[in-house]
Amino acid sequence: MIIDIHGHYTTTPPEHQRYRDAQLARLDDPGRAPAAPADISDEQIRESIENNQLRVLRERGGDLMLFSPKASGMEHHVPDPATATDWSRASNDLVHRVTQLFPDHFAGVCQLPQTPGGPLDPSVAELRRCVEQFGFVGCNLNPDPSGGRWTGPPMTDEYWFPLYEAMVELDVPAMIHVSSSCNDNFHTLGAHYLNADTAVFMQLLQGDLFGRFPSLRFVIPHGGGAVPYHWGRYHGLAARMERPPLEEHVMRNVYFDTCVYHQAGIDLLHRVIGTDHLLFASEMLGAVRGTNPETGSGWDDTKRYVDALPLGEDERARLFEGNARRVYPRLDALLAAQGR
Amino acid sequence: MIIDIHGHYTTTPPEHQRYRDAQLARLDDPGRAPAAPADISDEQIRESIENNQLRVLRERGGDLMLFSPKASGMEHHVPDPATATDWSRASNDLVHRVTQLFPDHFAGVCQLPQTPGGPLDPSVAELRRCVEQFGFVGCNLNPDPSGGRWTGPPMTDEYWFPLYEAMVELDVPAMIHVSSSCNDNFHTLGAHYLNADTAVFMQLLQGDLFGRFPSLRFVIPHGGGAVPYHWGRYHGLAARMERPPLEEHVMRNVYFDTCVYHQAGIDLLHRVIGTDHLLFASEMLGAVRGTNPETGSGWDDTKRYVDALPLGEDERARLFEGNARRVYPRLDALLAAQGR
Numbered sequence: 001m002i003i004d005i006h007g008h009y010t011t012t013p014p015e016h017q018r019y020r021d022a023q024l025a026r027l028d029d030p031g032r033a034p035a036a037p038a039d040i041s042d043e044q045i046r047e048s049i050e051n052n053q054l055r056v057l058r059e060r061g062g063d064l065m066l067f068s069p070k071a072s073g074m075e076h077h078v079p080d081p082a083t084a085t086d087w088s089r090a091s092n093d094l095v096h097r098v099t100q101l102f103p104d105h106f107a108g109v110c111q112l113p114q115t116p117g118g119p120l121d122p123s124v125a126e127l128r129r130c131v132e133q134f135g136f137v138g139c140n141l142n143p144d145p146s147g148g149r150w151t152g153p154p155m156t157d158e159y160w161f162p163l164y165e166a167m168v169e170l171d172v173p174a175m176i177h178v179s180s181s182c183n184d185n186f187h188t189l190g191a192h193y194l195n196a197d198t199a200v201f202m203q204l205l206q207g208d209l210f211g212r213f214p215s216l217r218f219v220i221p222h223g224g225g226a227v228p229y230h231w232g233r234y235h236g237l238a239a240r241m242e243r244p245p246l247e248e249h250v251m252r253n254v255y256f257d258t259c260v261y262h263q264a265g266i267d268l269l270h271r272v273i274g275t276d277h278l279l280f281a282s283e284m285l286g287a288v289r290g291t292n293p294e295t296g297s298g299w300d301d302t303k304r305y306v307d308a309l310p311l312g313e314d315e316r317a318r319l320f321e322g323n324a325r326r327v328y329p330r331l332d333a334l335l336a337a338q339g340r
Numbered sequence: 341m342i343i344d345i346h347g348h349y350t351t352t353p354p355e356h357q358r359y360r361d362a363q364l365a366r367l368d369d370p371g372r373a374p375a376a377p378a379d380i381s382d383e384q385i386r387e388s389i390e391n392n393q394l395r396v397l398r399e400r401g402g403d404l405m406l407f408s409p410k411a412s413g414m415e416h417h418v419p420d421p422a423t424a425t426d427w428s429r430a431s432n433d434l435v436h437r438v439t440q441l442f443p444d445h446f447a448g449v450c451q452l453p454q455t456p457g458g459p460l461d462p463s464v465a466e467l468r469r470c471v472e473q474f475g476f477v478g479c480n481l482n483p484d485p486s487g488g489r490w491t492g493p494p495m496t497d498e499y500w501f502p503l504y505e506a507m508v509e510l511d512v513p514a515m516i517h518v519s520s521s522c523n524d525n526f527h528t529l530g531a532h533y534l535n536a537d538t539a540v541f542m543q544l545l546q547g548d549l550f551g552r553f554p555s556l557r558f559v560i561p562h563g564g565g566a567v568p569y570h571w572g573r574y575h576g577l578a579a580r581m582e583r584p585p586l587e588e589h590v591m592r593n594v595y596f597d598t599c600v601y602h603q604a605g606i607d608l609l610h611r612v613i614g615t616d617h618l619l620f621a622s623e624m625l626g627a628v629r630g631t632n633p634e635t636g637s638g639w640d641d642t643k644r645y646v647d648a649l650p651l652g653e654d655e656r657a658r659l660f661e662g663n664a665r666r667v668y669p670r671l672d673a674l675l676a677a678q679g680r
Binding site for chain 1: 483490493494523524526527538539543546568570571572573575576577600601608632639640
């Protein structure tokens, strides 16, 4: 089967965004009445999925997508913890309903109620709620809740440890994923996302986080940012900094997805990283929605690029399914329970 | 001939750093006597170059290097304009002396005395001094003088226009190059450099800077950061944002260098960008100094990777020489005057 590990609910019914707008309006004007999550029907959710992610998943021959709230909509830069918690819960509740309506096609990954420099307890609580009550299989973790200001500590700092402890206990990985940029220097989709991927990889190379948390697992999306393209640079830097070789250190706990939107990029990714640390993904419907004139289909139809790789049957099975089941054991259990 | 357009004076005699240290100490304690640039002999400079950059240039079959002060040493985050000007002048003076001692092998590229949010007049003045008095052929321009805090405006903002006007008038390009990171999230060599390259490319895609300055030219180093690896993403984003196609817009004025330290990366760079917008470079002795076990020579021996590309004679000549002479017309004039 073909598992796409990176999809966001970018097509929520508009009522959900109106709830968010009301939340933010109340932060500006505390005299307003508290906002309440939108009353959205199953029919609305069905329509928003069947005409979008599910349609495209089917068209491209995919079977199942790991599904999380819209990344740019997480907006962790808004500093109020209660607002962040309410917003995460509402967003995750919707994703949960998608997974209930389409259990064969979607499994849940949660947004965390992070805030810049704020406590991580709410994030731990929301992770537990989503994993234990909803059967979610992973979370998205924002390495820069300040939204492009990068005012917090690196991912190797003990600030993050309570969350890592919960992830290890629950046996769920995190995808490293920033949200909207509030910094004019960084376009959200064209700079901030990729730069965060690159920055975090280097933080992990510098530190020894996996010495402390040997079973902690991170997925670095968007093909690892700039990292595979600069693979020689990272090998050389690791040696110069007297850090262990990448294969014996960072790459024991880190995986890249295939959200790279042209053949040459996917070819490089596979040539450099191989298949053991690659997870198939497209991030549709996401940042890039036009048509690639070379293929006549979407830029983000990454299955086409992966299909063009010279893969043996085993490699193909790992890349499309096996690695995902290994990195996300709760997904494996969920599929096994479905007889898949 | 083989021109390496990206080298820094990373091996200055230690007296130069001591001058810097004294400068910074005086900023902390204004009661100290003013620091004065180090008294460095020609012999010291000769030794620092002959045993390092010139030796490696010769070993690898290169002829000439565009040479600028050490990038991480520019330290534009130090906010005092007078200190920045003194430091830039001293650093550029040393580079000028290298070009005088080894006119066949080095041509000058200057550091600018930028400060976070500070006026650009000192940078314009220093650019003029280096180009008009020293015969320098380009400059390094830091898109983030705040050193990883990214507190300033994007490169398309009119803040930068006075410098662009001077660059256009003098007909010199700028290499986009940040300096040391003061942000623990961004390792200087493993994240900040690459992320700046990526961020600036996207700023240029979003804006219309070259509509205003049609002859302005930027070199984005380190193989363009993450950009060529995510070429499909940028094509797709340009279309989605209703910006012109890359080839008809950003890529009329932007060039990438070949500072990518493994064969797969250089292969991708050439496959995606072709040869017209590529400039040969190694940034030795720079970030990455170990030995690539695949080749048995330095990771940053980029000539090996370029030599392995399937290039015709014409393409090879453009990539190693012709493009550099076109993008840096003052280099072309300087070489022509030498009969080269």
